[in-house]
Amino acid sequence: MLTQHTRSIRRALLATALIAAPLALSTLPAQAVTGTAATGTTYGYTARLDIGHGTRACSGVLVNAEWLLTAASCFVDDPAAGLDVPAGAPKLATTATIGRTDLTTTDGVVRNVVQLVPRTDRDLVLARLSRPVTTVTPAVLATTSPVTGEELRVAGYGRTKDEWAPLALHTGAFSVDASDATTTTVTGKNGVSICAGDTGGPEVRVTGTQAQLVGINSRSWQGGCFGIDTAETRTGGIATRVDDLGSWVAAQIAATRVDDFNGDGTEDIAVGDPKASVNGQSEAGLVKVVYGGGKGSETLHQDLDYVPDTAEAGDGFGQALASVDYDEDGYTDLVVGIPSEDIGAVANAGMVTILYGSPDGLGKGKAALNLVQGTGTGDILAAVSEANDQMGAALAAGKTAAGEPYLLIGMPGQNLKGYVDAGQVFYLRGTTNVKIHQDSSGVVGVIEAGDRFGASVAGDANNITIGSPGETVDTAANAGMVTILKHTLNAAGIPTAVASIDQDSDGISDAAEPEDLFGASVSTVAYRPSGATAATDSIIAVGSPGETLWVGTTSYAGAGQVLTLRVTAAGTVTQLATVHQGVDGVNGASAGGDGFGTSVAVANTAPNASGTATTMLLAVGVPGKDIDTATDAGVVQTFSLLGAPGDSDHWIQAGNERGLPGTPGASQLVGTYLYATPTHLWIGMPNGPSERGAVHGLPWSNAMGGTGATVTTYQPGLNGLPLTGKAFGMAIG
Incomplete structure (x- = not known):
């Protein structure tokens, strides 16, 4: 148990918690206070956190491909007033650099922090990353408590003896003084201290070649750190214990993800009513959003300032919906299909609007992204809106196995090469913006009138599926077909075809017959055998x-x-x-x-x-x-x-x-x-x-x-x- 003196120290330290130096990088060589700079991949699981675009800096520890452990005190305005961190997206935009022990290099990866899962009993949060990290081995949590007198190695990206924000990860040796149920007190050996910016960094037990994560840096006297009064010589600090949290960490990592438009950690839902009237415009369409946790609702339509275009009769705003964190900021975004939208004088050409999530809800943060043929980038920019294209009649969105967001936009009314309603699909992922149809590289089939390729679309982390229910198979009209592709791009820069399946395909039961409409609906999900x-x-x-x-x-x-x-x-x-x-x-x-x-x-x-x-x-x-x-x-x-x-x-x-x-x-x-x-x-x-x-x-x-x-x-x-x-x-x- 901690002594009363130690508890008093801990309370006092809250007022001078080392939650971080602003990010002003030094050009001087990086050195620890009296420790050593990490080299190569040693302690590569340590992350450097930029919180609020340079407002503050902390450290963290990768404990799973998609998750860090770090200090809750990094995410509160005043640690002395409490460590209550709301679950959900961080209040300030946060990025994590992982696997880059030397910040002057391009090693490792940079990820956004998109979700915080706080502990209520200690200075600790789990932080989910926007994408998995596959090039760095996560730290392994210890399963036994720290013992008085044992040595722990501590790492972090905080200040050194003579640098405000060093360009390298630094480490040092500390001795365990005592522990209670949630914390451990340590003292730096040979004058080594934990400095501002080291908060959230790892304290590990090294046995042979094995390192186990025992704790997370929380607070320190900061003796010898840059900017601290030279009269302060104490090198003691407090770590948050994690050795008893293995089951909690595992449970949070395994928890089901939910759509969360306002980033508060509770599930939200959007519901379309494309036949609704808006300001007297019949069937202009609207979408109602219900925010979980009793946070109310809002009604979205095209007569709102933050929704592109104008509500017009017959637009059908909200006929199709999809959701994904498209900009990877921790707030789920809503994709709205408006397939009956007129583009200028072109009737029913259709368009798609992405309304971005924010702390105040959909559309209240960054400006919406409007996807219209002839604008933007890639194949959408190169396309021309035509009557009855029905862009946005079908939508699907998700993330690849690598965690990259993607979007599928079905256009079953697209005419191609003079064939009416042949259909096509736009596929968007990162800088990729391409069209897919039955003349695309590797896609089996021939462009024909009435195929309605893209009448249904679906995707999961591994594959995408496109339905063309109007496909003629042999002589069977409207027998239907589905095309399966994987996210990996082929030499032509489009998703690689896996197979095209109809009911005459080998191994498929039944037979293709007129009006079967095979592929009128599709849905897909990733499966772990x-x-x-x-x-x-x-x-x-x-x-x-x-x-x-x-x-x-x-x-x-x-x-x-x-x-x-x-x-x-x-x-x-x-x-x-x-x-x-x-x-x-x-x-x-x-x-x-x-x-x-x-x-x-x-x-x-x-x-x-x-x-x-x-x-x-x-x-x-x-x-x-x-x-x-x-x-x-x-x-x-x-x-x-x-x-x-x-x-x-x-x-x-x-x-x-x-x-x-x-x-x-x-x-x-x-x-x-x-x-x-x-x-x-x-x-x-x-x-x-x-x-x-x-x-x-x-x-x-x-x-x-x-x-x-x-x-x-x-x-x-x-x-x-x-x-x-x-x-x-x-x-x-």
């Missing part, structure tokens, strides 16, 4: 809602079905299952016009673990299903993506035990609009029973057969949402 160390594979669900099914000698046109495909890291594509209401064990009976597979949504509820039958999930919309006398009432069915469909089938209709509110009604078309996150299955019901529509979030435990978990409902006129709109729930993101 058992025994693998990463989610290297993809599982893709492909809906063919026009599929004709036979029961005995009776055919049911438009009954619909779904195929699930697995794509391995090597690019091998195999069919996992055929799913429809005639499969053994699957609820319901096929009927004409059911439209099974009109929408599909897949999810991995444990994205950081090996995929299992209970974590890899599929939801299928069946909007044409009649329930008793309610024609086209619609249902949703859920399955596991792994194993036989009949082993895990669950039926969701309005009013049953799964928790979807309401009662089945004619033309409600439940299942037309689905959106899946790792925590919830969201079902849009713009066609009633609520007059203006509603969305309902079912926890996956409910959706997969359980009962009792709270269902979240958002509806115009309830819980603070304004009573406006017409078809709330036609898009969810």
